[in-house]
Amino acid sequence: MDRMAERVLITGMGMISAIGNNVEENFRSLRAQRSGIGYSRFVDTIHRNVLPVGEVKCSSEELAKLAGLPDTTGFTRTTLLGLVAMQEALRSAGINDAAETPTAFINASTVGGMCDTEKIYFDILDPQKEGTFLQLIDTLDCADCTQRIADETGLTAYVTTISTACSSSANALMYGARLIRAGLVDRAVCGGTEALTRFTINGFNSLKNIDKRHCMPFDNDRNGLNLGEGAAYLVLESESFAQRRKARPMAELSGWCNTNEAFHPTSPSPEGDGAFEAMRKALEMGGLSPADVQYVNVHGTATLNNDVSEGRALERLFGNEVPAFSSTKPFTGHTLAAAGAIEAIYSVLAINRQMIWPNLNFTTRMEELRISPETRLLEESPVKNVVSNSFGFGGNNASLVISKYGN
């Protein structure tokens, strides 16, 4: 059998975000059209009561409890979020002992353990200060959270972390799927984890990319994003392996594409060239035409540039038949490295629950576009193929196609 033609199935998923501590809670919030955006309880910043965020509603101590840990010792918030999502993903795939089958763990992060290290960074620099905080030094990078999660769960065959800004976890899913297709592993757990930090809030604020209101993707009056936090992992398995162990396929990862726009370090091209190519090639790979797509979960950050660029790309690709599209970032905020995986799960839910999620906070169509997002919750709406977009700094664009299994 040609390994390259092996289908890659989604057989498990787990998540935590501002709208829920697991997949079912996220689903209920999406259906109830209940946003998780508000002011931060946990980040120490002067912007706390000015810039709204999509914060997970648990303290780090509460997260440790959810993850079944006695306390938070040695674990950053980034790791704890990841661990909660990972445990649910394995459980939902019916995996009791992850170490039983060689499994790849492809994680994604943009600032690793910065959420905790930024609190003690200047103590670390002070030679006079000693204490247990020094044990957190190694959590400064992106690998720490990945390895902590790998060590807790026994995922050791391939362990690595991808960082391509806001497209990181979409790239993690692609890479895991390719390891499976190459026959290197039968199973890969892929996704990302991201905690809110003073560092990133100030970073995006200095770029004047944050709206002081709740973000308004694809609205003419939009003025930037709201940052968010969360984690999400999807269990990917080769079709033959999933069949052998009688796993329950939730959907198929049928196409993907990563392109670089080569346009500007932080801005997309106005005509959406990179977005267009990523979506077009991902569909082509899945053997699908634009007419086969019922829903696009757009990147839709609500920054001035993204929405023009992505909207133009949709118009170019789908012509006069643009399918229902929405940004779910008004629910969760922009969770950076976790966004691709969180939205991949929302795409699977759209297929399995036959629903299309509303784009909240939209009132006025953008001057530059002739299309507007879906603002209603559509129930009993047949969804077979979803395109999920993630675009990042450095021109890194990624599109995933998620399909009903057994199409």
Next chain:
Amino acid sequence: MEIKCYIQASAAISPQQSFSGEYAPQFLPLEERNLLRAQEPGYAGFIPPNSLRRMSRLLKMGLTAALQCLRNANATVPGAIITGTGRGSLQDTEKFLHDIRTYEETALNPTPFIQSTYNSVNGLIALQQQCTDYNNTFVHRGFSFEHALLDSLLQIQEGNAESVLVGGFDEMTVEHFFIKSRIGYWKSALTQPADMLASGTPGTIAGEGAVFFLVGTQPAPVEVRGIQMLYRPAPDQVASQLAQFLQKQGVKAEDVDLLVIGRNGDTRFDHFYAVVEKALPSTATNIPFKQYCGEYDTAGAFGMWTAQQELLSGRHKTALVYNHFYGEQHTFILLQKH
């Protein structure tokens, strides 16, 4: 691998005089601290002056090594750009952390934040060369460059790219050197590179560098036969996995005549290297490359460059690169001369 993959060109910015293409590794004297600094080339022929002014050190090093590699290959647009970096631009991360404190979160310059993003070098290479194809960045200590290489080989096997620009880069700042010294990364006494292996002390000497390769299907003297990574293995697993890896590549242990090894004189983790040395013929030439580049997350790229240079010299035929990063991320890379 079904499709053979060759190293078509390389370029290395390192503590050595490597950028010119010369290969004459030296023991460089250290005076102040256990840190081997990269010798930076002139950037003017690579980066336009306007961009050069804004760019931080690691961005300049990474971009320039990438561009020189493409020049060495007489290539302009690779089929993909895939990199690894353990720390990204530390200088920018530190600057933004300090700015947040100094200016109390107000009126911040966004440049350090943008440049601290781990994929910024990748974006710059793509932008400068107008490469719109696959682009990825791995950020996982001793599995950063290594996964970038695996991803490159997969891109080629999948038929998505005929050539891939693959590299690894990291810098060491004085501030980060101090931070890591607090948890035992470096030897506490000033130790010369010539003495590091026999020092009998924990810790090692820090290093830095930016090393790029153009790998692809077009035949060239050095072939990348394969790569295997092991996460936190026990020493006996290193031995058994090495045997399996060589067997899978159709190579007998006695055929390996060059071992490029990550020995760094850290007594806590030396025993892994001894396992691999014991598994190979004692007649194989043994080159501990970290005497020349120091220890850093993506030092493995300098190890592969060293093996490539040695094979090009015609002295050896089959090279194994074995490296690990503080006992956690272990990698075998097999190269062969044609």
